[in-house]
Amino acid sequence: MLCKRPNCNAYTIKNDEFCYWHSKNPEIIRARTEASSKGGKAGKNKPLREDKPIESITDIRQIMTETINDLRAFRIDPTQARAINSMCSNMLKIIEICDLVLRLEALEGIVENIQDQEPDI
Numbered sequence: 590m591l592c593k594r595p596n597c598n599a600y601t602i603k604n605d606e607f608c609y610w611h612s613k614n615p616e617i618i619r620a621r622t623e624a625s626s627k628g629g630k631a632g633k634n635k636p637l638r639e640d641k642p643i644e645s646i647t648d649i650r651q652i653m654t655e656t657i658n659d660l661r662a663f664r665i666d667p668t669q670a671r672a673i674n675s676m677c678s679n680m681l682k683i684i685e686i687c688d689l690v691l692r693l694e695a696l697e698g699i700v701e702n703i704q705d706q707e708p709d710i
Contacts (some may be wrong), residue, residue, distance in 0.1 A: 637664060637704060649677050 590694045592608035599608035609621065618623060623706065637659060652673065660670045 643680050645686075646681065649681050649684070653677055 590606075591597070592599050592601055592611055593606045594608070594611040597608060597611060599610065601608055602612055602614075602617065605612050605614055605617070609617065612618065612621075635694045638655070639646065643652065654669050656665070656677075659665045660667065665673075
């Protein structure tokens with residue numbers, strides 16, 4: 590038998606005059622709500638890969654390559670790809686700044702050594 594709801598061509602649930610989606614039975618409503626909630630959470634926030642440390646430009650290049658491939662294969666959506674791109678850009682800046690700080694500290698050490706070796710006049 591078909592559902593009594595206008596424009597609905599679904600079959601009714603046993604001992605009900607409505608289909609699963611239009612039933613007024615509290616047990617069916619609860620089951621429908623629970624199923625909908627579970628369906629909305631399925632597949633969300635599951636990592637694609639293991640966490641890896643990001644310590645070099647090579648690591649960032651690898652992440653960006655994986656992101657591009659994941660986007661092209663529809664494993665992630667463009668919003669996720671943009672977020673990853675933004676974080677990689679920030680990490681790249683941090684790595685570059687850290688590298689510059691290390692180089693500056695090395696140069697300062699060399700200058701201090703030269704100044705220590707100069708005789709006082």
